[in-house]
Amino acid sequence: MDMPVAPPPSDGPEPVLLCRDAATGEHLGEVAIMGPKEVDAAVARARQAQVAWGETSFRERRAVLRDLLRRILADQESIARAACRDSGKTPVDAAMGEVFPVCEKLRYTIASGERDLRPSPRRSGFLLHKSARVEYSPLGVVGVIAPWNFPFHNLLCPLIPALFAGNAVVTKVSELATWSSLGYLGLIREVLRGRGHDPELVQVVTGYGETGQALIRSGVETIFFTGSPENGRRVMATAAESLTPVILELGGKDPMIVCDDASLDQAADAAMLGVFTACGQMCVGAERIYVFDSVYDEFIARVCGRVEALRQGPPLRGEFDVGAMTMPRQIEIIQRLVDDAVAKGARLLTGGKRNEGLPEGSYYEPTILVDVDHRMRITQEEQFGPVMVIVRVQDEEEAITLANDCPYGLGSSIFTRDRRRADRIAARLQTGMAVVNDYGLAYMMQDLPFGGVKISGVGKINGREGLRACCNAKAVVRDRIPVRKGIAVYPVRAATEPLISETIRVIYSRGPVAKVRAAGRAAKALYALARGRKRERR
Numbered sequence: 001m002d003m004p005v006a007p008p009p010s011d012g013p014e015p016v017l018l019c020r021d022a023a024t025g026e027h028l029g030e031v032a033i034m035g036p037k038e039v040d041a042a043v044a045r046a047r048q049a050q051v052a053w054g055e056t057s058f059r060e061r062r063a064v065l066r067d068l069l070r071r072i073l074a075d076q077e078s079i080a081r082a083a084c085r086d087s088g089k090t091p092v093d094a095a096m097g098e099v100f101p102v103c104e105k106l107r108y109t110i111a112s113g114e115r116d117l118r119p120s121p122r123r124s125g126f127l128l129h130k131s132a133r134v135e136y137s138p139l140g141v142v143g144v145i146a147p148w149n150f151p152f153h154n155l156l157c158p159l160i161p162a163l164f165a166g167n168a169v170v171t172k173v174s175e176l177a178t179w180s181s182l183g184y185l186g187l188i189r190e191v192l193r194g195r196g197h198d199p200e201l202v203q204v205v206t207g208y209g210e211t212g213q214a215l216i217r218s219g220v221e222t223i224f225f226t227g228s229p230e231n232g233r234r235v236m237a238t239a240a241e242s243l244t245p246v247i248l249e250l251g252g253k254d255p256m257i258v259c260d261d262a263s264l265d266q267a268a269d270a271a272m273l274g275v276f277t278a279c280g281q282m283c284v285g286a287e288r289i290y291v292f293d294s295v296y297d298e299f300i301a302r303v304c305g306r307v308e309a310l311r312q313g314p315p316l317r318g319e320f321d322v323g324a325m326t327m328p329r330q331i332e333i334i335q336r337l338v339d340d341a342v343a344k345g346a347r348l349l350t351g352g353k354r355n356e357g358l359p360e361g362s363y364y365e366p367t368i369l370v371d372v373d374h375r376m377r378i379t380q381e382e383q384f385g386p387v388m389v390i391v392r393v394q395d396e397e398e399a400i401t402l403a404n405d406c407p408y409g410l411g412s413s414i415f416t417r418d419r420r421r422a423d424r425i426a427a428r429l430q431t432g433m434a435v436v437n438d439y440g441l442a443y444m445m446q447d448l449p450f451g452g453v454k455i456s457g458v459g460k461i462n463g464r465e466g467l468r469a470c471c472n473a474k475a476v477v478r479d480r481i482p483v484r485k486g487i488a489v490y491p492v493r494a495a496t497e498p499l500i501s502e503t504i505r506v507i508y509s510r511g512p513v514a515k516v517r518a519a520g521r522a523a524k525a526l527y528a529l530a531r532g533r534k535r536e537r538r
């Protein structure tokens with residue numbers, strides 16, 4: 001994959017966005033900050049390209065997605081490495097969290113997209129002479145506003161269903177993921193070009209929040225926003241001005257419940273993955289681990305040594321388990337939350353501060369915080385860092401109560417060997433996803449909808465719900481048995497109202513006797529109407 005070459009840092013008057021390697025601070029390039037004019041122009045180019053694309057068959061769109069999958073498989077190492085540079089994560093995290101889910105989304109869409117978007121027949125109710133169906137037509141231009149944590153995934157995952165549904169896509173990539181995103185754009189456009197399609201179908205716009213606001217105001221047909229709840233509110237408020245629909249994928253603070261009958265090895269593996277993947281910078285990070293009292297010490301013993309042994313460093317300069325924070329400011333946010341917890345009685349078993357041994361980039365030590373309780377802010381506010389937060393609970397009831405005592409409601413996981421207990425807990429958790437005896441797998445099952453409740457979001461991505469959110473679900477009514485006569489309600493006569501009310505009784509009364517009686521009265525009213533009309537004609 002060709003990556004943009006870095007020009008030397010400029011000191012000209014143009015407002016530019018500086019791209020840096022998150023792990024080393026190395027200068028990667030400069031990109032223009034786009035204003036409303038540039039954004040509108042990008043949307044116009046996309047809109048023009050969509051006209052022909054919207055006419056393509058599912059077969060042709062599948063062929064494009066197959067080519068894209070082939071390209072990704074061939075280039076996966078360089079794709080992962082580009083994501084590492086922008087985000088500071090390790091190549092293993094990039095392969096697992098970026099490339100893997102994108103490939104699965106492509107596989108799912110190629111295999112099932114047409115099934116999910118095929119016109120779907122619906123019941124026509126009492127109107128037996130008509131047939132009804134839903135047709136999923138493209139919206140036009142889909143606008144996406146993406147965060148920084150998984151640059152490749154965040155660009156590709158909304159784009160795949162949007163394109164498959166026949167739309168053009170304009171994505172405002174994160175200011176912290178711009179360099180890699182422009183490389184990925186090149187790859188996508190090459191694939192489009194290779195199949196004879198207009199590469200302008202996919203646009204990337206660059207800049208900060210203002211550029212995102214310009215995209216919302218640009219006339220796109222819908223907005224998929226992924227980011228923080230605060231900015232989600234701003235996006236929704238701006239979209240309300242033009243009544244542009246929004247799907248909001250906001251933050252998470254996922255609970256993981258470890259019951260007394262759980263396999264502790266399995267739970268410990270999941271906790272390591274849920275806390276330290278991408279240095280904890282995941283919306284579905286396992287940010288709160290509730291462990292039953294009787295296995296509390298044993299669980300901590302199983303994770304403690306493993307966390308202490310994690311090797312941290314610049315991911316592309318050696319073999320490391322944990323990388324850097326993407327956003328330098330995040331370290332201060334994490335530190336404030338950890339300090340608040342310690343001041344209120346939580347114990348630090350390891351870590352708890354910036355990794356000073358690594359002078360370049362922003363590194364926070366892999367950390368374990370135990371004896372946490374719900375007076376501490378770290379149980380309520382997203383930390384987005386490599387901090388394992390462990391809370392002791394007495395039983396199932398307390399675990400559920402505390403898990404739900406949080407403004408977020410994205411994912412969750414439950415560890416128990418008892419299926420009934422798992423179902424019972426899953427049913428009561430106020431979250432969009434619940435996974436039993438594993439972590440985060442709901443995202444890898446692309447047939448499932450993904451999205452949160454409470455301040456974690458509005459609407460769903462993934463699955464048929466996500467694909468259909470890129471469409472106008474048009475209700476179409478056609479003839480089953482042609483009836484060449486309309487309903488002559490006007491002009492209204494004395495018998496018109498009885499005819500309608502008796503018809504309603506025929507349809508909705510219970511029991512044949514009531515229906516037959518109403519049918520008799522309706523026939524009488526109909527006869528009176530017909531006779532009246534005949535008289536008027538004479």
Ligand code: NAD
Pocket residue numbers: 145146147148149172173174175207208209210211212213226227228229231232234235249250251252282283382410456457
């Ligand atoms: P962010 O909200 O700061 O930014 C997200 C995107 O929105 C960026 O492209 C940014 O430039 C843009 N933006 C910022 N202000 C805007 C505004 N006023 N109007 C329009 N666009 C604006 O989020 P982030 O810091 O990039 O990402 C981290 C957040 O994203 C976390 O809260 C995380 O949990 C969440 N996230 C959620 C999911 C999910 O699927 N639920 C996935 C990944 C990340």
